[in-house]
Amino acid sequence: MKPIKEKFGGRLAVIWAMAGSAIGLGNIWRFPYLVGQNGGAAFILIYMAAVVVLALPIFLAESVIGRRSGCDTFGAMNKLAPGSKWKWLGLLTVITPMILLSYYSVVGGWSVEYFFKACCFSFDGNTQGLFARFISSTWAPIITHTLFIAATAAIILLGVKKGIELFTKITMPLLLVLILFLAVYSVLLPGAGKGVEYLVKPDFSKVTADVVATAMGQAFFSLSLGVGTILTYASYVSKKENLMISAGGTAFFDLLFALLAGMVVMPAVFAAGIRPGEGPGLVFDTLPYIFGQMHSVAGGIVALLFFLAILVAALTSSISLLEVGVAFLVQRRHGLTRQKATILLAILTWLAGILCSLSFGPLAHVTILGKTFFDLFDSLCSNWLMPLGGLLFTLFAGWKMSKADVRDELTNGGSCNRTIFGVAYFLIRYVAPVGIVVVFLTNLFL
Ligand code: PFF
Numbered sequence: 001m002k003p004i005k006e007k008f009g010g011r012l013a014v015i016w017a018m019a020g021s022a023i024g025l026g027n028i029w030r031f032p033y034l035v036g037q038n039g040g041a042a043f044i045l046i047y048m049a050a051v052v053v054l055a056l057p058i059f060l061a062e063s064v065i066g067r068r069s070g071c072d073t074f075g076a077m078n079k080l081a082p083g084s085k086w087k088w089l090g091l092l093t094v095i096t097p098m099i100l101l102s103y104y105s106v107v108g109g110w111s112v113e114y115f116f117k118a119c120c121f122s123f124d125g126n127t128q129g130l131f132a133r134f135i136s137s138t139w140a141p142i143i144t145h146t147l148f149i150a151a152t153a154a155i156i157l158l159g160v161k162k163g164i165e166l167f168t169k170i171t172m173p174l175l176l177v178l179i180l181f182l183a184v185y186s187v188l189l190p191g192a193g194k195g196v197e198y199l200v201k202p203d204f205s206k207v208t209a210d211v212v213a214t215a216m217g218q219a220f221f222s223l224s225l226g227v228g229t230i231l232t233y234a235s236y237v238s239k240k241e242n243l244m245i246s247a248g249g250t251a252f253f254d255l256l257f258a259l260l261a262g263m264v265v266m267p268a269v270f271a272a273g274i275r276p277g278e279g280p281g282l283v284f285d286t287l288p289y290i291f292g293q294m295h296s297v298a299g300g301i302v303a304l305l306f307f308l309a310i311l312v313a314a315l316t317s318s319i320s321l322l323e324v325g326v327a328f329l330v331q332r333r334h335g336l337t338r339q340k341a342t343i344l345l346a347i348l349t350w351l352a353g354i355l356c357s358l359s360f361g362p363l364a365h366v367t368i369l370g371k372t373f374f375d376l377f378d379s380l381c382s383n384w385l386m387p388l389g390g391l392l393f394t395l396f397a398g399w400k401m402s403k404a405d406v407r408d409e410l411t412n413g414g415s416c417n418r419t420i421f422g423v424a425y426f427l428i429r430y431v432a433p434v435g436i437v438v439v440f441l442t443n444l445f446l
Contacts, residue, residue: 006160015249020168022254024317032265036276039206050219057432061397066234072327073228093228101321102352108314109144118304123292135360153346183263192267213442226389398429
């Protein structure tokens with residue numbers, strides 16, 4: 001194993017990088033339509049609970065393993081549990097992010113297309129069917145998927161400090177300003193009040209076991225858990241940093257963004273008199289229609305800023321996915337150079353992504369277990385591989401590592417967080433694993 005030389009420079013750099021991974025399409029594209037489909041504010045409350053009791057402990061478990069070992073996912077398992085079967089967890093979490101990146105980058109490509117469209121001010125009131133036509137065509141989504149993967153690879157090629165750290169340090173504060181502006185704009189639209197009400201008034205009659213499992217799954221996805229990204233980023237965190245603060249800070253910003261994205265989308269949707277339970281097309285279908293109806297330069301600019309925000313958020317997440325595999329290939333004893341590793345993995349995910357892209361068009365009829373490639377990859381990752389990775393990481397930190405080592409990492413040798421360590425350890429050891437098993441069983445039987 002080769003030692004990692006690069007480290008993130010300081011607390012804010014760590015939080016921006018981790019928040020960059022967490023804040024993405026899951027917040028701006030997925031969260032608002034899940035809220036729309038699952039009972040508004042009731043879903044938000046359950047989601048918040050899931051973040052605290054389920055997601056944060058897994059985040060801490062990954063952080064502990066990553067920083068303690070200072071290695072990629074596979075190297076971490078070999079270092080902390082040499083010669084054991086845990087190496088399979090290391091391998092699993094190299095493969096999962098590659099599968100995830102292959103379809104994530106297709107949706108990232110859609111945001112490239114919509115950003116370009118917004119740059120040309122091409123949303124008019126007549127956007128009916130635009131989204132369906134675009135994703136079902138053959139070449140256009142492949143071209144935008146290619147651009148998206150190329151941009152991701154370009155940032156990773158620059159390295160941990162000059163690539164990941166610099167990019168997230170510049171774009172994340174910008175993203176915060178953008179989303180705040182958009183939320184204020186949306187809330188002030190005439191007729192937006194109903195959308196705000198929808199977000200703050202819980203309807204518990206809609207809550208079922210499935211809704212709870214969906215909220216838990218979203219917490220996983222949104223905080224980038226069970227895939228090895230947080231572990232890999234934590235291996236770049238210096239021993240001085242407080243891991244509980246970076247976890248709490250990341251969860252805070254992630255939640256803030258999801259809520260702000262809801263504040264952008266829902267009021268606009270209600271203002272335009274559209275139903276909120278629209279599903280995955282909510283952001284790409286409904287919002288251009290709304291912007292187009294404004295028939296004004298302001299509408300065009302707002303559309304441009306909105307799709308810029310989605311694009312940037314998607315990129316800061318996709319780089320964290322690619323970095324997991326690159327760190328793995330670079331850190332082997334006879335590892336590849338960063339350049340070769342990045343190019344190799346970018347090409348592999350690009351090829352797999354083409355299959356996902358075509359599943360909305362020419363390959364729509366090709367199904368495995370009744371699912372298209374895109375749906376298969378998504379359900380494989382979201383419903384199975386991510387929870388499995390998360391479960392195994394919590395078991396590793398809670399049961400395989402010694403309590404003294406975990407305490408040492410979470411309290412920086414006893415110098416901080418001493419009083420809350422007990423609670424955090426209890427959540428890692430018992431609560432999170434049980435919660436994940438519940439998600440599994442719900443996915444299996446519902
Ligand atoms: N958290 C990202 C989002 O909400 O869009 C998605 C994601 C990124 C999941 C990185 C997993 C990951 F490792």
